[in-house]
Amino acid sequence: MNIRLGDNQYGKSETHMVRVTKGGPFGSVHEIKDINVSVALSGDFAASHLAGDNSNIVTTDTQKNTIYAFAKDEPIGEIEQFALRLARHFAHDFPTVHRARVSIEEYPWSRVEVGGEPHPHSFIRSGSEKRLAVVTCAGDATWVVAGLSDMVLLKSTGSEFWGYPRDQYTTLPETKDRVLASAVVARWRYSNEKVDWSDAFASTRRVLIEAFAAKHSLALQQTLYVMGEAALTARPEIAEIRLSMQNKHHYVVDLAPFGLDNQNEVFYASDRPYGLIEGTVIRDDDPADAAW
Numbered sequence: 372m373n374i375r376l377g378d379n380q381y382g383k384s385e386t387h388m389v390r391v392t393k394g395g396p397f398g399s400v401h402e403i404k405d406i407n408v409s410v411a412l413s414g415d416f417a418a419s420h421l422a423g424d425n426s427n428i429v430t431t432d433t434q435k436n437t438i439y440a441f442a443k444d445e446p447i448g449e450i451e452q453f454a455l456r457l458a459r460h461f462a463h464d465f466p467t468v469h470r471a472r473v474s475i476e477e478y479p480w481s482r483v484e485v486g487g488e489p490h491p492h493s494f495i496r497s498g499s500e501k502r503l504a505v506v507t508c509a510g511d512a513t514w515v516v517a518g519l520s521d522m523v524l525l526k527s528t529g530s531e532f533w534g535y536p537r538d539q540y541t542t543l544p545e546t547k548d549r550v551l552a553s554a555v556v557a558r559w560r561y562s563n564e565k566v567d568w569s570d571a572f573a574s575t576r577r578v579l580i581e582a583f584a585a586k587h588s589l590a591l592q593q594t595l596y597v598m599g600e601a602a603l604t605a606r607p608e609i610a611e612i613r614l615s616m617q618n619k620h621h622y623v624v625d626l627a628p629f630g631l632d633n634q635n636e637v638f639y640a641s642d643r644p645y646g647l648i649e650g651t652v653i654r655d656d657d658p659a660d661a662a663w
Contacts (some may be wrong), residue, residue: 382411383431384599401492405478430582449568454506462508470509477502514662520557525552530588550621559612599652611653618646
């Protein structure tokens, strides 16, 4: 029996950093960028695994410090731009690194208003939704994946679910009117780097939300496909989109024992277990790649 080392990678995960950019008179107006950066490197690292020889290892401490230094060196910009800078540095400046993948989560903040005026250096966290970017560099090839997570959508009608197989274990009643709610993770891959990252993200997010709202849904699977199709139609630079949607179940509460008629007005919101619907919408002419 032959035993060998298979695929491997290592890196520094979740370097959480806040970058304050100072502008305005005497630097009194601040902007903040709150991001969580993870790096994963693969390459010629077999000696470290097999013999404890670390001569090819770019330490994870170096990776962390590089993130901080790059953030100070020049403005972070959009997270796709920052991920590109970091991934290219690790992939091109260290000969033993064959592939570098940089993943970034961005946490949104909004400026506080005092007396109706924006405060120059106070902020409030804008919900749990996060913006995502993953850049992979391998040799001369680069792939950029953007996205979002923890976006929770709900429509209180305009959704049905019926016509499914039934057996002795099926208790779910069919319905022609239900609450449809979902926690959405969406990741989309760009076909090139000639992209206005900020505009593309905002536009894609808006299109996903509008498609969810506008489609009269017969299944969350149908809604997923319509959302992905709308994103690819609106943004020609997107090659594919992958969606993961938690079905956040809402059950009509039986109020008959209390002499009350509940016409889809009072619901029990269950957080688990939940249905998990996942799918990819892709262009026919899109080539396979290593972005994921």
